[in-house]
Amino acid sequence: MASTSKKNESSVLFDQPGPKGLRxxxxxxxxxxAVFAVVLVLILMRLAAPPDGENQLSWELWKPALEAEAWTDFYLPGLWMTLQASILAVIGAVAFGLVFGIGRLLPNPLLRGVSAVVVEFxxxxxxxxxxxxxxxxxxxxGIGNSSYWAVVLALVLYNGSVVAELVRSGVGNLPSGQREASLALGLTETQSLMQIEVPQAVFAMLPAAVTQLVVVLKDTALGSIIMYTDLxxxxxxxxxxxxxxxxxxVxxxxxxxxxxxxxxRLAEWLPEKMRQRTAAPTEAEAVAPIAIMDPSNINQIAVAKEVDEKMFTAGAGPRQYHVHHRGSNASIREWRRTRYMQGYDETHPESQVDPQTMEFPELGELFKARPKDGKGSDSGTSGKSAKGE
Amino acid sequence: MDNFLALFGEYDVLGAFLVNIELTLWSALFSLVLGVVLVMMRISPISSLRAVAGGYVELFKNMPLTIIMVFMVLGAYAQLKLTFSDTFATNFFWLAVTGLSLYTAAFVCEALRSGINTVPLGQAEAARALGLNFMQSAGLIILPQAFRGSVAPLGNTLIALLKNSTVAAAASVSTETSSLMSEMIEFHADAIIEIFLIFAIGYVILIIPIGILTTYLSNKLAVRR
Structure with missing residues (x-):
């Protein structure tokens, strides 16, 4: 199964068909x-002869919708308004998202709480x-152009809160070694956050932020309900x-x-580019900082992918970061416990909590119970166990 | 506080929320059915079905919901005479449900497809080795596991659907929350912040349980591998 990394789910469910299957x-x-063609024809017929209406396919109706004046007087000015609002909203949303996303990660509980309430609201x-x-x-x-500012501000607040969650999940997805190393070097938690973790998180979240751009562009159309003269x-x-x-x-x-x-398409292409700049995984579909108010944020899809890669990446070895940081749970505390909850970590039996007692096993017991074949999986503990016995 | 009570007495705020909940539930039902059909088409061996489903998802994912809603009323109803009922309100309600369902189905399909990606290859291979055909292995083996893997994105889609149900205002559904809020602000300009808070907190109250339930279910139902 060399091609599993590029596996195409359409081919999973059925065998390579033989001559009979092909037929x-x-x-x-x-x-x-044929069925789809018939449906299309039926739709076109309905368009051509709607009950007591005129032929919607006639050129008299399409011409004013397509001619040059329509573009110069209506579509292009409307498109310009749409783009103006989107661009401003995106800039605002990124600023808002950075401020409140970092706010949710700060050590100060008051700032963290306020940011959490603002973002969730x-x-x-x-x-x-x-x-x-x-x-x-x-x-x-009495603010002039009120519909324009309303569109921009509403989009900034909503998409900004999504970006904030992306920042949070980007930081959470970093390998915990990044923070441990910076703390060991003597940086404070805030310094580590601002100088080490957030800059990497920003690169990791970029593809997802571009996906969010699509949402912004689509949502500017809501402005037409409040009389904003968009497209x-x-x-x-x-x-x-x-x-x-x-x-x-149309x-x-x-x-x-x-x-x-x-x-x-840009969002799909970006992750490739970003991978070199960050230790966190970059995915275009990272949009889901799962559901609102989610305390644990364990992303099962990400986990499954992880397992997949672990099993099938040839030579490169498993990824080195902890899966449970996927989603937006940025806390690195109690990772052993959450890792157990997530139900897979075959390389580190010492991190497995006993399901009955919720306690970590004694190290000595562990090595006794451990089968010999676990030797290659992690050199540190197996070396120690050899000496212990 | 008196202000709040007076507003509640004068307007049917709860009734408006009920309209949004009804819109959401009907659209959730129809979009789930359509989404499952789409995802089955997308993984089927028949290339024309795959192409149509893929095109549908791309089209609706990249289309503003507002334009779909406006199209339902000004295009499908006014020009093409698509009617569900002679009563105006009922008719617009179902037009809005149609628009919301068509739009949301694309996202349901994407959520399920990412759920299918969580099912290991071995499951499909084992199903085939047992001699199940495509429909059997999809219906008995793959989709049940895919549903369990895609609870979180499906929950997100439901939350988005509830919020999107306010866009029914663009489809002339005049009894739902955003229209009612607009109307209330018009007549009680002095209480604009109270009015906004009533509706905003109403949505927070509706959405938080969905989020908590989603998290709980996605952890509970996930297939441990």
Whole structure:
């Protein structure tokens, strides 16, 4: 199984088909394609002749949605507004996320608590509610352009809280040796955090932050509900002028899709680049700092991948960091216990807690009970055990 | 405090939250069904099914929910005459459920697919060695384990769905929370912060148990390997 590292889950479930299987698959393929083609045709027919409506495919409706004036007067200004809000929101979100993400890791319990409350609150409240609140609030305070600032601020608060969790999980994913080494060198906890851990965490979280960029771009469309003249709002305005809202919405949807799709591809490409800069794992799908208020944050998917890599990486050996730091549990305390809870650590039997008593085994007992074949897995303890006996 | 009580007396805040919960539950049900179908298509041996499911997921993952909701009302309903009911409110409710389900199904599919990645290769190989065909090994061996492995991302998707149900405002559902909040602020501009806090805390109260339950279940159900 040399190719398991690049395993393609579609091939896992069925054997390489023989001639008979190939024929069945080919026939099924043709039937499925035919079904989809029929569905497509039905949709197009519905579009061409909707009940008591006009032909939605006619060029009279598409032309005003596609001609040059539509782009210069509506789509491009709208797109510019959308991008303006997204870019500002992303910058704000990263700043907010760094401040509160680091805040959640500081040794000071007061700062930690405040940051935790702020982050969890901003993650739980729907963005649209924040937008409406800020929109009305700014309008009452007499701030001009209130819908623009409302869109930006709401997106900063929500996405900033996600970035904060990414920072936290990035730090948590670092090998604990990083912190241990810096503490051993005499740095304080805060210094270690600011100089050693966070800079590496930032690189690790970058791909996930780009994925978050897609969320920001998509969420700016919420601004159209509070009258922000973004791409969606402009396309609706154009559509209500020529009564071709369907067509203008399709054009806007294509523009949104292209931008988001390109960003998604960038997020997939980045982890390769970032791997050299950090000791933490970098993954585009690291978005999930699991569920809100999660105290343990054990990411089963990450764990499974870990097991996978451990078993199949040829020669490189297992990764050296502790899996339980995946997700956003940044604490390195009690890692032995959590490691046991997670249920796998065959290389370090001394870290296994007895499930009945929840106690660590006595070292002497452990070496007696240990089978001889565990020799190669970790040289330190097995060397000691040889001397002890 | 009197302010809060007066607001509660005047407006049906709990009723609005109930609308959002209903939207969420119906959409969760439909998107789960559609998501499972999509993920089965994505892992099937038939390449056209894989391509269609992959295209669907890419399309809806990279599309703003707002535009889908607006499309449901202004496109599917107003232009293509897609109607669920003669009553306006019911009709818009189901249009919103349709939009939310279509959108969320893509994320459910992704969550399940990452769950499938947690199932070791040996499981599928053993299933095949026992002579199970694709549907059997997917339905009996792979998906049950995939569900257990993807509790956390599914819980996140549910939380996102609950929050996204406010976007039903874009589909003209006028009884749900964001519309009600807008209306309340309009008539009680002086109590804007109280009004916001009512709704914000309402969501925090709804979401925290989902998060705790997700964490608990994802640890409890995870297949120890």
């Amino acid at each position: 069945t698959i080919r026939i099924a393929n043709i039937i499925a394609a 901003c993650r739980a409240v729907p963005v649209l509610l924040m937008m409406i609140f800020f929109w009305r609030g700014f309008a009452f305070l 969606l709002q402009e396309s609706r305005r154009l559509g209500s002028m020529y009564f071709n809202i369907l067509q203008t919405l 054009v806007a949807a294509v523009i949104y899709f292209v931008f988001c799709w390109l960003l998604s």
